[in-house]
Amino acid sequence: MTYQKLKGTADILPGESEKWQYIESSARDILKQYQFKEIRTPLFEQFDLFARGVGETSDIVSKEMYDFYDKGDRRVALRPEGTAGVVRSYVENKLFAPEYHRPMKLYYIGPMFRYERPQSGRQRQFHQLGVEVFGSKNASVDVETMLLALDLFKHFQLTDLKLVINSLGSNESRQLYRKELIEFLEPHFEELSKDSKDRLYKNPLRVLDSKDKKDKEIVKGAPSILDYLDEDSKEHFESVKRMLTAMTIPFEIDTNMVRGLDYYNDTIFEIITTNPKFGANATICAGGRYDSLVEEVGGPSTPAFGFGFGLERLILMLEHMGFDYPVSSLLDAYVVTIGEAVNEEAAKLTHELRQNGLSVEREFMSRKPAKQFKTADKLNARLVFTIGETELKERKVRVKDLTSGLENEVDLEELYTRFSEVYPTLLKSLEKEGE
Protein backbone atom coordinates (compact mmCIF):
# COMPACT_ATOMS: atom_id res chain seq x y z
CA MET A 1 0.00 0.00 0.00
CA THR A 2 1.58 3.22 -1.17
CA TYR A 3 -0.44 5.87 0.52
CA GLN A 4 -2.42 5.83 3.68
CA LYS A 5 -4.40 8.34 5.54
CA LEU A 6 -2.65 10.41 8.15
CA LYS A 7 -2.80 9.35 11.76
CA GLY A 8 -5.99 10.31 13.44
CA THR A 9 -7.95 10.89 10.26
CA ALA A 10 -10.76 8.77 8.93
CA ASP A 11 -12.50 8.00 5.67
CA ILE A 12 -16.23 8.04 6.05
CA LEU A 13 -17.36 5.44 3.56
CA PRO A 14 -20.76 4.61 2.11
CA GLY A 15 -22.66 2.82 4.82
CA GLU A 16 -21.18 5.18 7.35
CA SER A 17 -21.80 8.42 5.49
CA GLU A 18 -25.54 7.82 5.62
CA LYS A 19 -25.37 7.96 9.38
CA TRP A 20 -23.64 11.30 9.23
CA GLN A 21 -26.19 12.64 6.83
CA TYR A 22 -28.98 11.51 9.07
CA ILE A 23 -27.47 13.09 12.15
CA GLU A 24 -26.65 16.32 10.42
CA SER A 25 -30.04 16.74 8.86
CA SER A 26 -31.85 15.89 12.09
CA ALA A 27 -29.71 18.36 13.95
CA ARG A 28 -30.38 21.05 11.36
CA ASP A 29 -34.10 20.50 11.76
CA ILE A 30 -33.93 21.09 15.48
CA LEU A 31 -31.62 24.07 15.07
CA LYS A 32 -34.19 25.52 12.73
CA GLN A 33 -36.86 25.12 15.38
CA TYR A 34 -34.73 27.15 17.73
CA GLN A 35 -34.10 29.72 15.01
CA PHE A 36 -30.37 29.26 14.76
CA LYS A 37 -28.72 30.11 11.43
CA GLU A 38 -25.74 28.35 10.00
CA ILE A 39 -22.40 30.08 9.66
CA ARG A 40 -19.46 28.58 7.75
CA THR A 41 -16.05 29.91 8.52
CA PRO A 42 -12.60 28.84 7.24
CA LEU A 43 -10.98 25.67 8.50
CA PHE A 44 -7.80 27.61 9.22
CA GLU A 45 -7.12 30.99 10.71
CA GLN A 46 -4.24 33.01 12.01
CA PHE A 47 -2.53 31.14 14.76
CA ASP A 48 -2.87 34.11 17.07
CA LEU A 49 -6.64 34.12 16.88
CA PHE A 50 -6.78 30.72 18.53
CA ALA A 51 -3.89 31.42 20.84
CA ARG A 52 -5.62 34.51 22.15
CA GLY A 53 -9.17 33.27 21.93
CA VAL A 54 -8.77 29.82 23.39
CA GLY A 55 -6.22 30.86 25.98
CA GLU A 56 -2.46 30.59 25.93
CA THR A 57 -2.33 28.38 28.96
CA SER A 58 -4.79 25.82 27.68
CA ASP A 59 -3.49 22.47 26.54
CA ILE A 60 -5.12 23.00 23.21
CA VAL A 61 -2.87 25.92 22.43
CA SER A 62 0.22 24.80 24.26
CA LYS A 63 0.46 21.33 22.78
CA GLU A 64 -2.42 20.34 20.54
CA MET A 65 -2.53 23.02 17.91
CA TYR A 66 -2.09 21.92 14.31
CA ASP A 67 -0.12 24.90 13.09
CA PHE A 68 2.34 25.67 10.33
CA TYR A 69 3.81 28.49 8.27
CA ASP A 70 2.42 29.04 4.80
CA LYS A 71 4.37 30.16 1.74
CA GLY A 72 3.91 33.76 2.78
CA ASP A 73 5.48 32.94 6.11
CA ARG A 74 2.23 33.48 7.92
CA ARG A 75 1.69 31.36 10.97
CA VAL A 76 -1.64 29.64 10.51
CA ALA A 77 -3.46 26.95 12.42
CA LEU A 78 -6.17 24.46 11.64
CA ARG A 79 -9.07 25.33 13.88
CA PRO A 80 -9.03 23.33 17.12
CA GLU A 81 -12.54 24.47 18.00
CA GLY A 82 -15.27 26.53 16.46
CA THR A 83 -15.86 29.51 18.68
CA ALA A 84 -12.80 31.61 17.90
CA GLY A 85 -13.43 31.59 14.17
CA VAL A 86 -17.09 32.42 14.58
CA VAL A 87 -16.27 35.29 16.91
CA ARG A 88 -13.69 36.58 14.45
CA SER A 89 -16.25 36.44 11.68
CA TYR A 90 -18.88 38.11 13.84
CA VAL A 91 -16.52 40.97 14.49
CA GLU A 92 -14.99 41.21 11.03
CA ASN A 93 -18.38 41.24 9.30
CA LYS A 94 -19.84 43.60 11.89
CA LEU A 95 -22.70 41.30 12.68
CA PHE A 96 -23.17 43.36 15.80
CA ALA A 97 -24.48 46.22 13.64
CA PRO A 98 -27.91 47.58 14.61
CA GLU A 99 -29.76 46.21 11.59
CA TYR A 100 -29.26 42.64 12.76
CA HIS A 101 -31.74 40.93 15.00
CA ARG A 102 -30.39 40.48 18.44
CA PRO A 103 -29.33 38.15 19.88
CA MET A 104 -27.66 36.60 16.89
CA LYS A 105 -27.96 32.84 17.05
CA LEU A 106 -25.47 30.91 14.95
CA TYR A 107 -24.44 27.31 14.52
CA TYR A 108 -21.74 25.47 12.67
CA ILE A 109 -20.98 21.86 11.80
CA GLY A 110 -17.61 20.86 10.54
CA PRO A 111 -14.16 19.40 11.04
CA MET A 112 -11.82 20.53 13.80
CA PHE A 113 -8.19 19.58 14.28
CA ARG A 114 -6.11 18.77 17.29
CA TYR A 115 -2.71 17.19 17.33
CA GLU A 116 -3.00 14.41 19.86
CA ARG A 117 -2.93 10.65 20.19
CA PRO A 118 -6.01 9.15 18.63
CA GLN A 119 -8.15 6.77 20.61
CA SER A 120 -11.76 5.84 20.99
CA GLY A 121 -13.89 8.92 20.35
CA ARG A 122 -10.89 11.07 19.67
CA GLN A 123 -9.19 11.86 16.39
CA ARG A 124 -6.91 14.51 14.99
CA GLN A 125 -9.55 15.54 12.53
CA PHE A 126 -12.93 15.29 14.15
CA HIS A 127 -16.27 16.97 13.74
CA GLN A 128 -18.10 19.30 15.97
CA LEU A 129 -21.48 20.88 16.01
CA GLY A 130 -21.55 24.09 17.95
CA VAL A 131 -23.73 27.11 18.52
CA GLU A 132 -23.00 30.66 19.58
CA VAL A 133 -25.45 33.30 20.74
CA PHE A 134 -24.24 36.89 20.60
CA GLY A 135 -25.57 40.02 22.16
CA SER A 136 -27.62 39.09 25.18
CA LYS A 137 -26.74 38.74 28.79
CA ASN A 138 -30.21 37.40 29.57
CA ALA A 139 -30.00 34.25 31.68
CA SER A 140 -32.74 32.76 29.56
CA VAL A 141 -30.26 32.68 26.69
CA ASP A 142 -28.15 30.38 28.85
CA VAL A 143 -31.17 28.25 29.55
CA GLU A 144 -32.52 28.15 26.01
CA THR A 145 -29.15 27.16 24.68
CA MET A 146 -28.69 24.40 27.21
CA LEU A 147 -32.17 23.17 26.42
CA LEU A 148 -31.24 23.10 22.76
CA ALA A 149 -28.26 20.92 23.54
CA LEU A 150 -30.41 18.61 25.60
CA ASP A 151 -33.02 18.55 22.87
CA LEU A 152 -30.48 17.52 20.26
CA PHE A 153 -29.47 14.51 22.30
CA LYS A 154 -33.00 13.72 23.25
CA HIS A 155 -33.89 13.56 19.59
CA PHE A 156 -31.56 10.60 19.18
CA GLN A 157 -33.16 8.90 22.15
CA LEU A 158 -30.03 9.11 24.20
CA THR A 159 -30.45 8.20 27.80
CA ASP A 160 -28.07 8.13 30.76
CA LEU A 161 -27.44 11.83 30.32
CA LYS A 162 -26.78 14.35 33.02
CA LEU A 163 -26.75 18.13 32.86
CA VAL A 164 -24.10 19.62 35.10
CA ILE A 165 -23.78 23.35 35.66
CA ASN A 166 -21.57 25.74 37.54
CA SER A 167 -20.80 29.42 37.56
CA LEU A 168 -17.37 30.94 37.19
CA GLY A 169 -18.63 34.40 38.06
CA SER A 170 -17.32 37.61 36.61
CA ASN A 171 -13.71 38.08 35.69
CA GLU A 172 -13.22 40.26 38.76
CA SER A 173 -14.76 37.87 41.23
CA ARG A 174 -12.85 35.04 39.66
CA GLN A 175 -9.60 36.90 40.24
CA LEU A 176 -10.48 37.16 43.87
CA TYR A 177 -11.39 33.51 44.05
CA ARG A 178 -8.22 32.60 42.23
CA LYS A 179 -6.17 34.31 44.87
CA GLU A 180 -8.01 32.58 47.69
CA LEU A 181 -7.68 29.26 45.95
CA ILE A 182 -3.94 29.65 45.54
CA GLU A 183 -3.67 30.55 49.18
CA PHE A 184 -5.60 27.47 50.07
CA LEU A 185 -3.56 25.18 47.85
CA GLU A 186 -0.11 26.52 48.60
CA PRO A 187 0.28 24.71 51.92
CA HIS A 188 -0.42 21.47 50.06
CA PHE A 189 1.98 22.25 47.26
CA GLU A 190 4.25 19.28 47.85
CA GLU A 191 1.35 16.85 47.90
CA LEU A 192 -0.05 18.01 44.59
CA SER A 193 0.43 16.06 41.40
CA LYS A 194 2.98 17.29 38.93
CA ASP A 195 0.36 18.68 36.59
CA SER A 196 -1.36 20.51 39.37
CA LYS A 197 1.90 22.02 40.57
CA ASP A 198 2.39 23.42 37.10
CA ARG A 199 -1.10 24.76 37.03
CA LEU A 200 -1.21 26.24 40.48
CA TYR A 201 -0.04 29.68 39.38
CA LYS A 202 -0.89 29.56 35.71
CA ASN A 203 -4.48 28.41 36.01
CA PRO A 204 -5.32 27.26 39.53
CA LEU A 205 -8.96 26.56 38.71
CA ARG A 206 -7.80 23.65 36.64
CA VAL A 207 -6.49 22.01 39.76
CA LEU A 208 -10.09 21.72 40.87
CA ASP A 209 -11.01 19.19 38.24
CA SER A 210 -7.79 17.25 38.44
CA LYS A 211 -8.26 13.53 37.95
CA ASP A 212 -5.48 12.76 40.40
CA LYS A 213 -6.76 10.95 43.47
CA LYS A 214 -4.71 12.88 45.95
CA ASP A 215 -5.55 16.16 44.30
CA LYS A 216 -9.19 15.31 44.57
CA GLU A 217 -8.78 14.73 48.26
CA ILE A 218 -7.06 18.06 48.80
CA VAL A 219 -9.51 19.94 46.65
CA LYS A 220 -12.44 18.68 48.69
CA GLY A 221 -11.75 21.28 51.33
CA ALA A 222 -11.19 24.10 48.88
CA PRO A 223 -13.39 27.18 48.98
CA SER A 224 -16.32 27.11 46.59
CA ILE A 225 -16.30 29.55 43.72
CA LEU A 226 -19.99 30.12 44.24
CA ASP A 227 -19.21 31.87 47.51
CA TYR A 228 -17.21 34.47 45.66
CA LEU A 229 -19.77 35.50 43.07
CA ASP A 230 -20.71 39.14 43.02
CA GLU A 231 -24.34 40.24 43.16
CA ASP A 232 -24.92 40.19 39.41
CA SER A 233 -23.36 36.80 38.90
CA LYS A 234 -25.20 35.39 41.86
CA GLU A 235 -28.53 36.59 40.53
CA HIS A 236 -27.67 35.38 37.05
CA PHE A 237 -26.92 31.91 38.32
CA GLU A 238 -30.02 31.89 40.52
CA SER A 239 -32.10 32.85 37.54
CA VAL A 240 -30.68 30.02 35.49
CA LYS A 241 -31.43 27.56 38.25
CA ARG A 242 -34.94 28.90 38.74
CA MET A 243 -35.79 28.48 35.08
CA LEU A 244 -34.39 24.98 34.87
CA THR A 245 -36.30 24.03 37.96
CA ALA A 246 -39.50 25.62 36.70
CA MET A 247 -39.21 23.61 33.51
CA THR A 248 -38.45 20.49 35.53
CA ILE A 249 -35.14 19.97 33.81
CA PRO A 250 -32.95 17.86 36.08
CA PHE A 251 -29.51 19.28 36.69
CA GLU A 252 -26.60 19.03 39.07
CA ILE A 253 -24.25 21.69 40.34
CA ASP A 254 -20.58 20.85 40.39
CA THR A 255 -18.61 23.68 41.91
CA ASN A 256 -15.35 22.02 40.90
CA MET A 257 -16.22 21.90 37.25
CA VAL A 258 -14.12 24.32 35.24
CA ARG A 259 -13.25 24.77 31.61
CA GLY A 260 -10.28 23.77 29.52
CA LEU A 261 -10.77 26.89 27.46
CA ASP A 262 -9.99 30.16 29.16
CA TYR A 263 -12.67 32.47 27.85
CA TYR A 264 -15.64 31.50 29.97
CA ASN A 265 -17.41 33.41 32.71
CA ASP A 266 -20.61 32.91 34.69
CA THR A 267 -22.64 29.90 33.57
CA ILE A 268 -20.78 26.89 32.28
CA PHE A 269 -22.28 23.48 31.66
CA GLU A 270 -21.56 19.98 30.51
CA ILE A 271 -23.71 17.15 29.39
CA ILE A 272 -22.24 13.96 30.69
CA THR A 273 -23.06 10.37 29.90
CA THR A 274 -23.19 8.06 32.85
CA ASN A 275 -22.67 5.09 30.58
CA PRO A 276 -19.54 3.37 31.91
CA LYS A 277 -18.39 2.48 28.43
CA PHE A 278 -17.17 6.01 27.93
CA GLY A 279 -14.66 6.32 30.71
CA ALA A 280 -12.60 9.44 30.24
CA ASN A 281 -14.79 10.59 27.36
CA ALA A 282 -17.88 10.97 29.48
CA THR A 283 -18.37 14.62 28.62
CA ILE A 284 -20.18 14.73 25.33
CA CYS A 285 -21.16 18.36 25.24
CA ALA A 286 -19.71 21.41 26.89
CA GLY A 287 -20.22 25.11 26.78
CA GLY A 288 -20.96 28.27 28.64
CA ARG A 289 -21.00 32.01 28.69
CA TYR A 290 -18.12 34.09 27.37
CA ASP A 291 -18.85 37.76 27.69
CA SER A 292 -15.42 39.17 27.02
CA LEU A 293 -14.20 37.16 24.05
CA VAL A 294 -15.77 39.34 21.39
CA GLU A 295 -14.05 42.37 22.82
CA GLU A 296 -10.86 40.40 23.18
CA VAL A 297 -10.96 39.66 19.47
CA GLY A 298 -11.45 43.31 18.63
CA GLY A 299 -15.20 43.80 18.60
CA PRO A 300 -17.48 45.81 20.82
CA SER A 301 -18.19 44.45 24.25
CA THR A 302 -20.72 41.71 23.51
CA PRO A 303 -22.02 39.02 25.81
CA ALA A 304 -22.16 35.55 24.32
CA PHE A 305 -23.07 31.97 25.09
CA GLY A 306 -22.33 28.78 23.25
CA PHE A 307 -21.54 25.09 23.29
CA GLY A 308 -19.98 22.43 21.15
CA PHE A 309 -20.11 18.68 20.91
CA GLY A 310 -18.25 16.05 18.99
CA LEU A 311 -20.11 14.14 16.33
CA GLU A 312 -17.80 11.12 16.52
CA ARG A 313 -18.69 10.72 20.15
CA LEU A 314 -22.35 11.12 19.42
CA ILE A 315 -22.13 8.40 16.80
CA LEU A 316 -20.20 6.25 19.23
CA MET A 317 -22.95 6.64 21.77
CA LEU A 318 -25.61 5.79 19.24
CA GLU A 319 -23.56 2.75 18.31
CA HIS A 320 -23.35 1.62 21.92
CA MET A 321 -27.07 1.82 22.39
CA GLY A 322 -27.78 0.08 19.11
CA PHE A 323 -29.52 3.05 17.54
CA ASP A 324 -31.55 2.22 14.45
CA TYR A 325 -30.80 4.66 11.70
CA PRO A 326 -33.74 5.07 9.38
CA VAL A 327 -32.85 3.18 6.23
CA SER A 328 -33.35 5.11 3.05
CA SER A 329 -32.57 2.33 0.63
CA LEU A 330 -35.13 3.36 -1.89
CA LEU A 331 -34.51 1.94 -5.30
CA ASP A 332 -37.52 2.20 -7.56
CA ALA A 333 -36.21 0.12 -10.39
CA TYR A 334 -33.36 -2.06 -11.63
CA VAL A 335 -32.87 -2.44 -15.35
CA VAL A 336 -31.91 -5.97 -16.37
CA THR A 337 -30.21 -6.34 -19.72
CA ILE A 338 -29.97 -9.52 -21.73
CA GLY A 339 -27.54 -9.45 -24.59
CA GLU A 340 -25.06 -6.83 -25.70
CA ALA A 341 -27.48 -5.52 -28.31
CA VAL A 342 -29.76 -3.94 -25.74
CA ASN A 343 -27.08 -1.89 -24.04
CA GLU A 344 -28.00 1.36 -25.70
CA GLU A 345 -31.72 0.98 -25.30
CA ALA A 346 -31.15 0.18 -21.64
CA ALA A 347 -29.24 3.42 -21.31
CA LYS A 348 -32.16 5.29 -22.78
CA LEU A 349 -34.72 3.45 -20.66
CA THR A 350 -32.75 4.15 -17.50
CA HIS A 351 -32.48 7.79 -18.40
CA GLU A 352 -36.19 8.13 -19.15
CA LEU A 353 -37.14 6.52 -15.87
CA ARG A 354 -34.87 8.85 -13.97
CA GLN A 355 -36.24 11.84 -15.83
CA ASN A 356 -39.59 10.83 -14.49
CA GLY A 357 -38.37 10.95 -10.96
CA LEU A 358 -37.51 7.34 -10.28
CA SER A 359 -34.38 6.17 -8.53
CA VAL A 360 -32.86 3.69 -10.93
CA GLU A 361 -29.86 1.42 -11.20
CA ARG A 362 -29.02 -0.72 -14.21
CA GLU A 363 -26.82 -3.62 -15.18
CA PHE A 364 -23.46 -2.68 -16.62
CA MET A 365 -21.63 -5.98 -16.39
CA SER A 366 -23.82 -8.07 -18.70
CA ARG A 367 -24.17 -10.90 -16.24
CA LYS A 368 -26.73 -13.60 -16.70
CA PRO A 369 -30.31 -12.65 -15.83
CA ALA A 370 -30.48 -14.74 -12.69
CA LYS A 371 -27.53 -12.85 -11.23
CA GLN A 372 -29.04 -9.56 -12.19
CA PHE A 373 -32.28 -10.38 -10.45
CA LYS A 374 -30.33 -11.39 -7.43
CA THR A 375 -28.65 -8.03 -7.39
CA ALA A 376 -31.96 -6.25 -7.85
CA ASP A 377 -33.23 -8.19 -4.90
CA LYS A 378 -30.23 -7.32 -2.80
CA LEU A 379 -30.52 -3.65 -3.64
CA ASN A 380 -34.11 -3.80 -2.50
CA ALA A 381 -35.47 -2.73 -5.86
CA ARG A 382 -39.20 -2.38 -6.14
CA LEU A 383 -39.37 -3.10 -9.85
CA VAL A 384 -37.20 -4.85 -12.38
CA PHE A 385 -37.32 -3.72 -16.00
CA THR A 386 -36.09 -6.51 -18.23
CA ILE A 387 -35.01 -5.77 -21.74
CA GLY A 388 -33.64 -8.47 -24.03
CA GLU A 389 -33.32 -8.90 -27.74
CA THR A 390 -36.91 -10.10 -28.09
CA GLU A 391 -38.26 -7.06 -26.27
CA LEU A 392 -36.01 -4.77 -28.24
CA LYS A 393 -37.40 -6.14 -31.46
CA GLU A 394 -40.98 -5.69 -30.26
CA ARG A 395 -40.20 -2.29 -28.70
CA LYS A 396 -41.37 -3.50 -25.33
CA VAL A 397 -39.99 -4.01 -21.87
CA ARG A 398 -40.96 -6.52 -19.22
CA VAL A 399 -41.66 -5.14 -15.78
CA LYS A 400 -41.69 -7.24 -12.65
CA ASP A 401 -42.72 -6.24 -9.18
CA LEU A 402 -40.32 -7.96 -6.82
CA THR A 403 -42.72 -7.84 -3.92
CA SER A 404 -45.72 -9.39 -5.61
CA GLY A 405 -43.71 -11.43 -8.09
CA LEU A 406 -46.08 -10.37 -10.86
CA GLU A 407 -44.78 -9.42 -14.25
CA ASN A 408 -46.24 -7.44 -17.13
CA GLU A 409 -44.99 -5.76 -20.24
CA VAL A 410 -45.28 -2.25 -21.52
CA ASP A 411 -44.63 -0.53 -24.79
CA LEU A 412 -41.37 1.41 -24.76
CA GLU A 413 -42.60 4.34 -26.79
CA GLU A 414 -45.64 4.76 -24.58
CA LEU A 415 -43.49 4.65 -21.51
CA TYR A 416 -41.22 7.31 -22.93
CA THR A 417 -43.93 9.67 -24.17
CA ARG A 418 -46.87 9.13 -21.84
CA PHE A 419 -45.15 8.08 -18.63
CA SER A 420 -47.56 9.76 -16.25
CA GLU A 421 -50.47 7.76 -17.70
CA VAL A 422 -48.76 4.47 -18.35
CA TYR A 423 -46.80 4.13 -15.14
CA PRO A 424 -49.66 4.21 -12.61
CA THR A 425 -51.63 1.71 -14.65
CA LEU A 426 -48.58 -0.48 -14.83
CA LEU A 427 -48.09 -0.38 -11.07
CA LYS A 428 -51.69 -1.28 -10.50
CA SER A 429 -51.50 -4.27 -12.80
CA LEU A 430 -48.62 -5.58 -10.73
CA GLU A 431 -50.47 -5.47 -7.43
CA LYS A 432 -51.48 -8.74 -5.96
CA GLU A 433 -55.18 -9.50 -5.77
CA GLY A 434 -56.77 -8.46 -2.53
CA GLU A 435 -53.92 -6.28 -1.38
Next chain:
RNA sequence: GCGAUUGUGGCGAAGUGGUUAACGCACCGGGUUGUGGUCUCGGCAUACGUGGGUUCGAUCCCCAUCAGUCGCCCCA
Protein backbone atom coordinates in the same frame (compact mmCIF):
# COMPACT_ATOMS: atom_id res chain seq x y z
C1' G B 1 4.18 13.25 25.63
C1' C B 2 3.70 8.18 28.42
C1' G B 3 1.92 2.98 28.62
C1' A B 4 -0.35 -1.67 26.71
C1' U B 5 -1.70 -4.54 22.58
C1' U B 6 -2.20 -5.86 17.45
C1' G B 7 -0.71 -5.89 12.00
C1' U B 8 -1.92 -12.89 7.19
C1' G B 9 -5.80 -12.25 0.06
C1' G B 10 -11.69 -6.98 -0.42
C1' C B 11 -13.51 -8.37 4.75
C1' G B 12 -13.30 -11.95 8.92
C1' A B 13 -10.04 -15.56 10.60
C1' A B 14 -6.49 -20.38 11.25
C1' G B 15 -1.34 -21.68 11.01
C1' U B 16 4.11 -23.44 10.83
C1' G B 17 11.84 -22.19 11.70
C1' G B 18 11.84 -25.46 5.76
C1' U B 19 8.40 -28.49 -0.77
C1' U B 20 1.82 -25.87 -3.64
C1' A B 21 0.01 -20.65 3.62
C1' A B 22 -6.32 -23.62 5.90
C1' C B 23 -11.27 -22.00 6.16
C1' G B 24 -15.60 -18.62 6.20
C1' C B 25 -17.89 -14.22 3.91
C1' A B 26 -17.99 -11.30 -0.40
C1' C B 27 -17.32 -11.49 -5.59
C1' C B 28 -17.27 -14.20 -10.53
C1' G B 29 -18.77 -18.59 -13.47
C1' G B 30 -21.67 -23.29 -14.08
C1' G B 31 -25.93 -26.69 -12.53
C1' U B 32 -31.04 -27.93 -20.33
C1' U B 33 -28.97 -21.62 -24.17
C1' G B 34 -33.33 -15.16 -20.58
C1' U B 35 -35.75 -14.01 -13.89
C1' G B 36 -34.72 -13.03 -7.54
C1' G B 37 -33.60 -15.02 -0.74
C1' U B 38 -31.97 -21.75 -0.51
C1' C B 39 -28.85 -25.81 -2.41
C1' U B 40 -24.64 -27.61 -5.24
C1' C B 41 -19.99 -27.52 -8.12
C1' G B 42 -15.96 -24.63 -9.59
C1' G B 43 -13.07 -20.14 -9.77
C1' C B 44 -10.98 -15.85 -7.84
C1' A B 45 -7.18 -12.90 -5.62
C1' U B 46 -0.34 -7.95 -5.86
C1' A B 47 -2.05 -12.09 1.67
C1' C B 48 1.92 -12.92 5.95
C1' G B 49 2.60 -3.80 7.33
C1' U B 50 7.82 -1.90 6.10
C1' G B 51 13.26 -2.10 6.73
C1' G B 52 17.17 -4.49 8.89
C1' G B 53 19.32 -8.70 11.71
C1' U B 54 19.85 -14.04 13.56
C1' U B 55 19.80 -18.64 10.64
C1' C B 56 21.64 -23.21 5.68
C1' G B 57 16.46 -21.19 5.53
C1' A B 58 11.75 -17.04 8.34
C1' U B 59 5.16 -15.32 7.86
C1' C B 60 6.47 -17.56 12.46
C1' C B 61 12.88 -15.48 16.59
C1' C B 62 15.32 -10.35 17.60
C1' C B 63 15.64 -4.90 16.65
C1' A B 64 13.80 -0.64 14.45
C1' U B 65 9.97 1.81 11.96
C1' C B 66 5.03 2.79 10.28
C1' A B 67 -0.05 1.98 11.13
C1' G B 68 -4.45 0.33 13.90
C1' U B 69 -6.81 -0.39 18.68
C1' C B 70 -7.17 0.72 23.90
C1' G B 71 -5.69 3.37 28.30
C1' C B 72 -3.21 7.94 30.80
C1' C B 73 -2.72 13.30 30.29
C1' C B 74 -6.20 16.60 28.15
C1' C B 75 -10.32 17.31 25.75
C1' A B 76 -15.56 17.12 22.08
